[in-house]
Amino acid sequence: MKWLTPYEQELSLAFAEAESILRDLPEPFRKPALDYLDKFHALKDNRSKNYICYLVPFWLQPLAGIDTEISRRFAVANIFGMMYYHLIDACMDEPDKLMPGQLPLAELIHLEFVKLYSSCFSGNPLFWSYYKKYVNQWAEAVSSETGSDFYHENPVRMGHKAAQVKLAIAGIMSIADREAEIPRLEQAVDTVLVTLQLLDDWQDWEKDLAEGSYNSLVSIVQTDLQIPGERRPEPEEIRQAITIHGTLNHLSEHARRNHEELVAIRDLAPDLYEFHDFLRSNLEEGAREIEAKVSLLQGGGLGYWLSKNI
Template sequence: MNQLLDQYRDEIVWIFGEAAAQLQTLPEESKEQALALLGQCYPFDRKDSEGSNMISYLLPYWVGETVGSPIELCRELAVGNVYGMLSFFLLDDVMDEKGEIRRSLALSTLLNQRFMEAYHRCFSGDPQLGACYNRYLAEWAEAMYREVDEPMDPRDPGRLARKAAPVKLCAAALLLQAGVAKRIGDMEVAIDLALAVLQLSDDWTDWREDLPTASCNAFLVLLRENLPLQAGEVLDESMVKRGIYREQALGGLATLACDYANQLSAMKDAPASLQVFTSIITQSLQRKANEIRDHYDSLLNDGGFSMYLKING
């Protein structure tokens, strides 16, 4: 991600600086929590420097570049999207029973208000944009409901993307402002493909944390398909590790991500930076899958795989 972070470094610094300044006006009891959460998302302070959340605040620039939007408008929506990102992060934590529920819900409400205010300032309650927001919010809500009742489907990019559906609002807004509303549908498909790849990557990263609710994790769902498990049999960490090495489960996930990235690349009007973002994530998954494959082959050749599983299982 470093090349995109470097390309937009000045804008990212401005976005987070502006958001931090505006958050100073929150009620005192919420301000400290909000600023701390904002700081956790600042990509240049992260040790991993991955910045996978950059799509939330850089998408306005990526879409704006394709339709010639004013930079001031892109900046306004980017700051608004930071508030939206933080608001939905807090809601996710509440649903995952993390953090203080009362404080998280209160701050999420305040941040969502700031998110909507940014759009209202720019578009004065455009009914078309309001309809888009309602649809994206409904997609997000559907994802939350279905996550409890149905296993995730790694082969359904639209469903994979729904947990982040509200991020698409900036794209709809910029296309409406540019007078090309007819392109909203295609842009939604492009963004969904990028979000699907991001979700696959996140599910790989979070598989240990997600084991108690394995059916919500696309990687674990894919891995389970290749294991001889009985109906209702619960995955444990040692099973997953065996699937990663013996069944090369990450390779299957990387192949799916590559397919989605290729579909995105074939869309002529998709923002170039969105394609780059998706390609970087896909290449990272493929590199890791190749590393695991090569390590597995080496262990087999050296006769050390059973010892490895005994130590790490």
């Protein structure tokens, strides 16, 4: 994966630096912070991989012409930002499962996030106006999610749940004196974040349905089956929609349209474009695999058994 492999060494250094910073937290928070960081390590197996959070600073480095050290600083900042928002989201989604010290830990990590950006932009009001903009986008998205249908009404709001990722764009383009490129790159990252959310919604629909969280795949099934808004689809209705009616094709088609839009920034940010192609291909492959299994079942049970056992 050329959007990842060239940056693995720098990612390793970024996570090592993040670990070093967290080791200086007060004793009660040190081990929980380090354990939480380990859950998201980009280069370890069986971890949650939020690649776009860590890699945007490196993907934009050739365009901006900045030092690798600056890109790494923003990558470390984005690691802390990702950790902070995950902790806050967990507090909002599952308040009854709040761990002791979770909110103070979140604030300590957020402080490190702000300190790293402040070291570059303490006297830059334009940069902090972007920071305010992205926090506002996040706040509006997470607070209105349960009462809105983002997929059908305004899909970009799905991506705004990770709007803070774009802070690296504002930072790097400001340092490079290329602020004029910020709107195009913002829109491109929003587009990638939407596709990333579509992929997550496919993988997490059962969990989201059980917890009452918004999920685009669930929303599509609810609309297609004309289920009244006062109830959500049953799990079996969603499984049938995926396996019989090809509902996953809605998501893969949306990702395909998003990829066509990103052609405009292919030369500007080629790694971002290739990362989106990776997401798009995963969705399309998933839809094709389901269609192939359905075809085997329709062709007879023996053919399906042979395909699974030989």
